[in-house]
Amino acid sequence: MQGSGLVRQQSSVDGQMRAAVGRRTLVGGGFPSGEVMAVAPTRENALDHVVVMMFENRSFDNLLGRLYEPGEVDAFDGVAGKDLANPIPGWADDGPERGSVHYDVATSMNTPSLDPGEEYPHVNTQLFNVLDKPGQSAFGPPYNAPPAGTRPTMDGFVADYISTWWASTGRQPFFQEYRQIMAGYTPEQMPVISSLAKGFATFDHWFCDVPSQTFTNRSFFHAASASGQVVNMGDGSDFVGDNTAETLFDRLDAAGLDWRVYC
Template sequence: MTSQSKDHALDHVVVVVFENRSLDNLLGRLYGPQDGKTFEGVTGRDLTNPIPEWAEHGADRKVVPYTVATDMDSPNPDTGEEYPHTNTQLFNILSEANRFKVGEDISAPYNAPEPGQTPTMDGFVTDYISTLTGELGRQPTYDEYAQVMTGFAPEQIPVLSGLARGFGVFDHWFCEVPSQTFTNRSFWTAATASGFVVNSPVKNWILDNDAETIFNRLEQHGRTWKVYVAEPDRFSMTGLIHYPRLKDRFDTHFEPFSQFETDAGNGDLPDFSFIEPCLVLGHGDYHPAMSRALGHGVVISGVDPPSSILGGEAFLARIYRAYRAMRSPDGANVWNTALLIGWDEPGGTYDHVPPGPVPPPDPTAPPGQLGFGFDRSGYRVPAVLVSPWVAAGTVFNEEHRHTSLIATLREAWDLGEPFSARDAAARTFSHAFTLDRPRDPDIWPTPTPQPVPQYIEDALLVGRSLSTLGKAAFEGIRGYADHHGIRIEGLPHDSKTEVSPEQALRIMRDFLAIHFPRLAPPTQTPKAPQA
């Protein structure tokens, strides 16, 4: 088989991007000093964060030590992830005016540091107490806020840990922006975010994120691609973020994940496959739980935690099984396909390694949203590379970041000039394929995920709640409809009218099934929106 050569290790690339976990949180205990590896983890380190003096509970303890999580949904509820929250987490800057404020309620200068200031990585407890107070309407107890200083042991997440140990792990992979999902996902696929820093307002992304994407560049160079979306999601967050550039491809290039399994089994994967876990309901994406607090001071009972880590583990195992079974003699197979497992951003979960300065995507552009200059990166996230040409137990210590993907594809596939100054400066990972003989897939690790609570499946069916990203997607649809004068069945005329999660879910499914027809169930026949 001609493709059984490491010269073909990057003929096909599969990328899955999960949600909102730091390296320390998921893989900080992957290796310790006893393993004889150079790995920047948490084992053997005395890691703490100070408790602010204004905390009503536990301030006498002075610090919260970093420990092993005892709850698979920790931290629950979710930590703050927007730019102002990340600033507090990295620099422990929180003005009294912004204390107990959440998200868009935080005012300028958004807890931002002085230019050139070095992150101290000691504001995670400060921000979590402030965030929880804003969400719960009271100050949290010590046990409630101490969750932010926990991470998981390898035996708790056997799939991710098994693949990280069984292949190669990056211990200095940084997200691109000290903020939340949309901006970092945009950097994964476009090496810029058109100056946008936070998810809101979502119509920014739908209307004005017109940056060239890797998908456009691939087409220009005769390369093939698909975005595969985990069921039961009915639309692609990648498509939403890059709407101006990708809207004409929604009905041809966006498929349910079951099609990935079919394509992988038949050797029919495109050159580039981008996989989205279930981001709206559930989740299956490792995202921290958000079930106890759905908004500012809105606390509900009777909704169990979604166990998104367990769901993410199960979905990762499903991806790995499909990848490992790829044995096509003349198409895409394990020997000519690399699998990269990544995260969009840490989402406020603790990490101890300070991020550094980075070049702005466009050095001539004015500061972006919230006055951010895109001159410093976000902090570390997990990243694992799976391939028969990667030696088991490899640790890549060099600094990489999301734009390392685009830099690698440009180099390996001769895709032309950099997209921005960011991917121009990013280190590639083409050096990772060091073995002269491939490792037999039959003897690769076979990690088994822990059972996923049945509740997740039930919750998906009844749509009892939408995730943070689900709510953002809904608001984006609402903003898009308002901008274009489109009337959507079930959507109130007054934009201030509250919409229940169940109703929002129905509106999203009906509206987006028209835009993403391949992601809609065969029996779904939504009415087209009226202009």
Template sequence: MASQSKDHALDHVVVVVFENRSLDNVLGRLYGPRDGKTFEGVTGRDLTNPIPDWAEHGADRKVVPYTVATDMDSPNPDTGEEYAHTNTQLFNILGEQNRFQLGEEISAPYNAPEAGRAPTMDGFVTDYISTLTGELGRQPTYDEYAQVMTGFTPEQIPVLNGLARAFGVFDHWFSEVPSQTFTNRSFWTAATASGFVVNSPVKNWILANDAETIFNRIEQHGRTWKVYVAEPDRLSLTGLIHHPRLKDRFDTHFVPFSQFETDAGNGDLPDFSFIEPCLVLGHGDYHPAFSRVLGHGVVIPDVDPPSSILGGEALLARIYNAYRAMRSPSGSNVWNTTLLIGWDEPGGTYDHVPPGPVPPPDPSAPVGQLGFMFDRSGYRVPAVVVSPWVAAGQVFNEEHRHTSLIATLREQWDLGAPFTARDAAARTISHAFTLDTPRDPHTWPTPAPHPVPRYIEDALLLGRTLSTLGKAAFEGIRGFADHHDIRIEGLPDDPRAEVPPEQALQIMRDFLAIHFPRLVPPTQVRQPPHT
């Protein structure tokens, strides 16, 4: 079979991007000194973060040591992930006027460092105490804020760690922007974020992120692609953040994840498959619980169904099992397809490796939202490459980042010039395929995910809650409707009016039934999204 050649290892590429975990948090104990690997994890290191002297509880302990997580949703409530919070985490800078403030409440200069200052990676406790105080309406106890200095063992997260051991892991894969989801996901697929740094206002993305995407470039060169969206989500955040470029493909190229399993089984995968976990309803994405706190001092137990790690592990196992079983003699198969597992950003979970400088994507217009120069990256996230041409137990120590994907596809598929200065400088992953004889998929391990508790599944199916990204998506729909003067049934005219999760979910479903028709279950009777 011609495809049983290393030269064809990247004929098809499957990418899944999960949410908000650092390398230390979920892969930090993958290898230790006794394993004989050069791997920059947490085992054998004395890692701590200082406790600020203004903390009301535990300040006498001086530091919080890095330990093993005991809660599969930890840290819960979720950590701060916006640009200003990430600045505090990386540099331990927190202006007094910004103490106990959240997200958009934080004012300039957004805890940013002076130019050229190296990250110290010692502000995670500071930021988490400040964030929790703003949310809880009181200062957290030591046990509450010490969660930010915890990470998981391979036994707790067996699927991800099992695949990292069985194939190749990158221990210096950095997110592109020291901020949150939308900007980093945009860099995965466009090597830029059009100058936007934070998710809000979401209408920025829907109306103005007009950068060329890898999907557009692939089409221009006669190749194929699909975005597969995990059920029960009916919205693609990839489509949302690249709305100006991809809106004409919503009804043709955005399909449910179940279609991925069918396409993989039939040998019908496109050249490029991009998988979105369940990001809006609950989580199947490894994201920490979005928060049991809905506002200043408003605490509701179990508002987010735990655990996204268990849900993410279950989805990753499904992806891997579908990939490993691909045997088409003429279409996509396991020998000519590579699976890349990545994350968007660390989301405020602890990591000890400081990120370095990077070239601005557009050197002629480097200043972006909140005054950020795009000249330094976010910090480390997990990344694993799965292929029969990758030797077991490989650790790739060189620096990679999200734009390594675009750099690799441009190189392998002859897709033309760099999108931006960022992917022009990124290292490809082509060096990962070192074997001349492929490994037999029958010999590969079968990682078994821990059970996902039934009540989590029920919560997802019932749509009892919306995640942080779900709330952002809802705000984006509102902004899109306002801009285009669309009246959405059930949506209050007052943008400040609270909308219960159930009602917001129905509004989203009705509105998205037209925009993402292939994500609507066939049994659902479609309602008009607007009048």
């Protein structure tokens, strides 16, 4: 998973996947040459295929947070015009006297240069600013989880990025290195995806099912459950073997509907 954490996080899905679902598949067929047939749409024939394309995730604020300026559209909850910041933890080696890191525009297409933490413990830190031990690379229950009923403060992205950098490289990052976790792109920097977002639709309040990485959220997308799993397999569990949830593909098979997955 790549991308700044800032405020909203999309579901974790690795790579690209296209799932085509339909009642029938026509191969090398169709109507005879020169013949056109108009068919009145009904509940049975109004939709032939559903195509879902899933990409690697990024947080909304990192990628599309500046899609519109304030007042440009009636309703858009982005980052422009807001004073957004995360505190710098007191245990940081560089820059704690600065107090906080404010949202800024990314200066590189590789921002952030080191992947932020994506597993359940890291996301708990990002959302609740709860960190059992800075700089550790191995996690177990309770996975930096806050007490039950705690509301997310969304102010632990800087703390988690410093801790993740420390665990990954053996040293703490300098201020200029960890400040990039609070950066995002402009439409001018991301012209293609920004044009698509403006031309179609954008969800500015869409959240992943599990505040964690790929497998759990992929499972929720296809099965509405991850059988209680919160990480891929880093805790020694067998994600595939332990996940017994029925998938939408099982339902499609039972209904006699065709489906395909393209990777």
